[in-house]
Amino acid sequence: MLFGRTHKNEIHLPVKPVDKWVYTTCGYCSTGCSLEVGVNAAGKAVTARGVEDAAVNRGKLCLKGIYEYEVFESQNRGTVPLIRKNHKNAFEEKSWDEALDQTAAEISRIQAVYGRDSFAIVSTGQIYTEEFYTLGKLVRGVIRTNNYDGNTTLCMASAVSGYKRSFGSDGPPGCYDDFEHTNCLFAIGSNLPEQHPIIYYRLQEARTRRPFPMIVVDPRVTMLAQMADIHLPITPGTDLVLLNAMAHVILKEGLQDEDYIRLHTNGFEGFKKLVNEYSPEKAEGICGIAADMIRKVARIYAEANAAMTIWTMGINQSTHGSDGVVAINNLNLITGNIGKPGGTALSITGQCNAMGTREFSSCSGLPAYRTLENEADRAFAADFWGVDTRHFPDKRGLTETDIFPAIERGEIKGLWLIGTNPMTSMPNTPQIRKILDQLECLVVQDAYTDVETVQSATIYLPAALWGEKTGVFTNTERRVNLVRKVVAPPGKAKSDLWIFTHLAKRFDRAKEIKFAETAAEVFDEIREISKGRLCDYSGMTHEKIEAARGIQWPCNTDNEAGSARLYTDGHFQYPDGKAKLIALPFVDNNEVPCQEYPFWLNSGRVVEHWHTRTKTGKIGNLNKFSPTPFMEMNPRMAAKMGIAAMDYVRVISRRSSAIVLVQLTERVAEDAVFIPMHYYNCVNRLVKGLLDPYSRQPAYKQSAVRIECLMDQDEAAKTAASLRDY
Numbered sequence: 001m002l003f004g005r006t007h008k009n010e011i012h013l014p015v016k017p018v019d020k021w022v023y024t025t026c027g028y029c030s031t032g033c034s035l036e037v038g039v040n041a042a043g044k045a046v047t048a049r050g051v052e053d054a055a056v057n058r059g060k061l062c063l064k065g066i067y068e069y070e071v072f073e074s075q076n077r078g079t080v081p082l083i084r085k086n087h088k089n090a091f092e093e094k095s096w097d098e099a100l101d102q103t104a105a106e107i108s109r110i111q112a113v114y115g116r117d118s119f120a121i122v123s124t125g126q127i128y129t130e131e132f133y134t135l136g137k138l139v140r141g142v143i144r145t146n147n148y149d150g151n152t153t154l155c156m157a158s159a160v161s162g163y164k165r166s167f168g169s170d171g172p173p174g175c176y177d178d179f180e181h182t183n184c185l186f187a188i189g190s191n192l193p194e195q196h197p198i199i200y201y202r203l204q205e206a207r208t209r210r211p212f213p214m215i216v217v218d219p220r221v222t223m224l225a226q227m228a229d230i231h232l233p234i235t236p237g238t239d240l241v242l243l244n245a246m247a248h249v250i251l252k253e254g255l256q257d258e259d260y261i262r263l264h265t266n267g268f269e270g271f272k273k274l275v276n277e278y279s280p281e282k283a284e285g286i287c288g289i290a291a292d293m294i295r296k297v298a299r300i301y302a303e304a305n306a307a308m309t310i311w312t313m314g315i316n317q318s319t320h321g322s323d324g325v326v327a328i329n330n331l332n333l334i335t336g337n338i339g340k341p342g343g344t345a346l347s348i349t350g351q352c353n354a355m356g357t358r359e360f361s362s363c364s365g366l367p368a369y370r371t372l373e374n375e376a377d378r379a380f381a382a383d384f385w386g387v388d389t390r391h392f393p394d395k396r397g398l399t400e401t402d403i404f405p406a407i408e409r410g411e412i413k414g415l416w417l418i419g420t421n422p423m424t425s426m427p428n429t430p431q432i433r434k435i436l437d438q439l440e441c442l443v444v445q446d447a448y449t450d451v452e453t454v455q456s457a458t459i460y461l462p463a464a465l466w467g468e469k470t471g472v473f474t475n476t477e478r479r480v481n482l483v484r485k486v487v488a489p490p491g492k493a494k495s496d497l498w499i500f501t502h503l504a505k506r507f508d509r510a511k512e513i514k515f516a517e518t519a520a521e522v523f524d525e526i527r528e529i530s531k532g533r534l535c536d537y538s539g540m541t542h543e544k545i546e547a548a549r550g551i552q553w554p555c556n557t558d559n560e561a562g563s564a565r566l567y568t569d570g571h572f573q574y575p576d577g578k579a580k581l582i583a584l585p586f587v588d589n590n591e592v593p594c595q596e597y598p599f600w601l602n603s604g605r606v607v608e609h610w611h612t613r614t615k616t617g618k619i620g621n622l623n624k625f626s627p628t629p630f631m632e633m634n635p636r637m638a639a640k641m642g643i644a645a646m647d648y649v650r651v652i653s654r655r656s657s658a659i660v661l662v663q664l665t666e667r668v669a670e671d672a673v674f675i676p677m678h679y680y681n682c683v684n685r686l687v688k689g690l691l692d693p694y695s696r697q698p699a700y701k702q703s704a705v706r707i708e709c710l711m712d713q714d715e716a717a718k719t720a721a722s723l724r725d726y
Ligand SMILES: Nc1nc2c(c(=O)[nH]1)N[C@H]1C(S)=C(S)[C@@H](COP(=O)(O)OP(=O)(O)OC[C@H]3O[C@@H](n4cnc5c(=O)[nH]c(N)nc54)[C@H](O)[C@@H]3O)O[C@H]1N2
Pocket: 029, 030, 155, 188, 189, 190, 191, 192, 194, 195, 196, 217, 218, 219, 220, 222, 234, 235, 236, 237, 238, 239, 312, 313, 314, 315, 318, 349, 350, 351, 602, 603, 604, 605, 606, 607, 608, 609, 610, 611, 701, 702
């Protein structure tokens, strides 16, 4: 006899006639999945599929990638340039000529009246590398403001800073294939299954084939923590203490790799002296992890033939973000786990092209990891572009998080935002609104008109989105991958590349500088300018990239197929070729819970939404999972406070307050709550966002709040809705 449901209806997949499949790379997270979009005979995108022979995703996609093609027909796309006198007036539709003339005129006027650096520019991690490169040339060569940054300061700045301090350069040394070789995975402040689902799939596939211990450090019981062998629910903001104590145990018990330390590092003595002060017992008192457990994980890590660490925002978004990254690098250097299969310190990147901006946007320096501080680098870039080297500043200007206070102080009068929405994503958003409204000119270049920042804009430039233009992204493992144009942008929207090159034409000083107009031509320039650098693209072309389904830099004539790992020979980017071991004392400077604000406020992401939801909030199959702001709260604490599931509560910090629905879950500790970052007028009204001293990245993960019950739930629902509607 047969058991089970033997009589099943056949599965019928809806027929979507596809005329051609267009090769792209997903435009959400930095996993970098290859996906093909199916286009019908009428030229409409109707479906998508993962690319089976792609090294990254092997045919798989997460739910965001599957539905990404629906953005082509999403609501509230910008289709025409808009201008108004100030944010209180109504917008008027304008031609591109009028909008670009006015943008150039405003930049010139503000610079003439208040000085070169009084006009600031903040871009993104979500446009193509060719666009970043062109923007960099426009800003450094033509506009010449030094107050130019990317939203990557909210995201990857601590990883960049930490890599530079340890290895002498930015650049993640490892790759996803390291999961196939490692004997221990240490994941700290990263929730891979929700935020990088396909990297997680690669990890799980490797663990299924060949089990190895996974240790997860996160104050919240995330999906990754649930899959771990050991979960360390650390006291928020104290990772540095745990990492120092692990190094303490390793050195005390002689588990370090002496040869590696001697041959490839500097600074061992000072480092040893410092970690000697961080006994597991002392660490336990600060980070809340039992001393014996610290000893245990340190031994597992150091005794593994190959051990790797991955991390994301739990480390980067902290007052010791940069130090946390250096501490991870320290741990890997003393155990000889850099540049070897399965032995690495791999920062899991955020946005689809956060790497591209680091490599080529010239935000914090000059193209291909050149720096403004280095005279030879300045001379090279000036000569390459045909710019007088004296126009380059000799150190980087303000970061995004310092640009806003400078606007408040009246030092910056004009701002151009490209592909970022600080009115929802920066800490303390009520203050951000006041600051933006203070500007004489705010230019917003975005694909959508309902981006909250547009409410304060004087000029709005409608941009084409992913898949409406051609170009490349670099993913977490340094893999450069191609997005081909699938459909035309709506209305008069133009690619960012088009906008940059056409804006450049408005400035007399651009006359001597050549701006390539197509992505393929710009890519040729990138190949040339990167030749011989760590991020060498010289062996790649768009066609080669598509055929290989992505190529990892460095790629040149010696390395035609690209490079899986950096520093395989133990030679680092410091002049003497050695990495630095750096002593890192822990400074406890966070906002911590107190009697008046007794809860830790943690914030982050859910799998179905992307950041400020300008894209995913409009895709029905994604938005339906979490259409409203909510807060995870521990059921025991909720019961003590008389709060039931799905109640509205008011959450109050020293900055402001927000109203959220309560979701009860054991994922959070009794003294902690978690609110996703995706909703306007919500968690970032509350977040303090203290800055890391090196990276200037905000500590989004640690603030103190209190919770108030609301008697009139109908009224609360109305207030919550009105807060969202601005
Ligand atoms: N679905 C989806 N995926 C995304 C994104 C998205 O918006 N949606 N955004 C992309 C971007 S830009 C980024 S940067 C990444 C972010 O990817 P992740 O960093 O993995 O995601 P987050 O949820 O921001 O934070 C990760 C974890 O840090 C933990 N954490 C909080 N405080 C601490 C602490 O003090 N110590 C430690 N060790 N951990 C702590 C949080 O509890 C949380 O589980 O995701 C990328 N992928």
